[in-house]
Amino acid sequence: MKLSAWQGDITKLSVDAIVNAANSSLLGGGGVDGAIHRAAGPDLVHECRLRGGCKVGEAKFTKGYRLPARFIIHTVGPVWNGGGSGESDLLASCYLRSLEIAEMNSLSTIAFPCISTGIYRFPSKVAAEIAYRTVSDYMTNTKHLQKVTFCCFSDGDFQLYQRLLAE
Numbered sequence: 241m242k243l244s245a246w247q248g249d250i251t252k253l254s255v256d257a258i259v260n261a262a263n264s265s266l267l268g269g270g271g272v273d274g275a276i277h278r279a280a281g282p283d284l285v286h287e288c289r290l291r292g293g294c295k296v297g298e299a300k301f302t303k304g305y306r307l308p309a310r311f312i313i314h315t316v317g318p319v320w321n322g323g324g325s326g327e328s329d330l331l332a333s334c335y336l337r338s339l340e341i342a343e344m345n346s347l348s349t350i351a352f353p354c355i356s357t358g359i360y361r362f363p364s365k366v367a368a369e370i371a372y373r374t375v376s377d378y379m380t381n382t383k384h385l386q387k388v389t390f391c392c393f394s395d396g397d398f399q400l401y402q403r404l405l406a407e
């Protein structure tokens with residue numbers, strides 16, 4: 241399995257699935273969630289409504305509709321509250337549950353945004369370390385996944401992931 245960092249808009253990526261940093265309603269919002277709903281089109285919210293929401297640290301699967309990606313894995317990251325409320329474990333769980341859904345559906349390529357690091361205020365460096373460690377640990381378990389892309393919107397995040405990938 242190959243890990244890489246890419247800088248830009250996740251809605252442009254032609255992968256089997258992109259991951260959405262959603263909220264527990266799954267009905268859309270700002271940030272990457274808003275961008276994904278806009279690019280996928282209005283049919284997405286109809287399917288999301290049928291999913292009945294999603295708990296923090298869990299993930300749900302939908303089609304990608306008008307996106308170049310075939311599917312969307314919606315996960316709900318923790319809101320950063322100082323770090324003493326299980327935020328790190330919940331963030332790791334977002335990555336793990338998303339990878340498990342991808343694997344269960346025999347997907348080979350998936351792209352993650354930097355979950356929780358925008359509106360939910362999770363510190364970027366700690367978040368990148370958790371994301372990188374969880375995904376690389378999962379590498380030993382996977383039958384189908386071949387490529388995982390860390391999609392970074394900011395220069396700072398892109399540099400963080402490049403550094404982690406070069407270690």
Ligand code: AR6
Nearest residue numbers: 249250261263269270271272273275356357358359360393
């Ligand atoms: N492509 C890739 N990454 C993006 C894009 C994009 N088009 N747009 C923003 N990012 P955020 P959160 C980056 O705030 O912190 C929503 O309202 C952004 O720079 O989207 O998990 C949901 O509905 C940051 O690095 O998600 C929830 O209510 C990362 O995506 C809440 O925000 C995550 O930032 C979730 O907050």
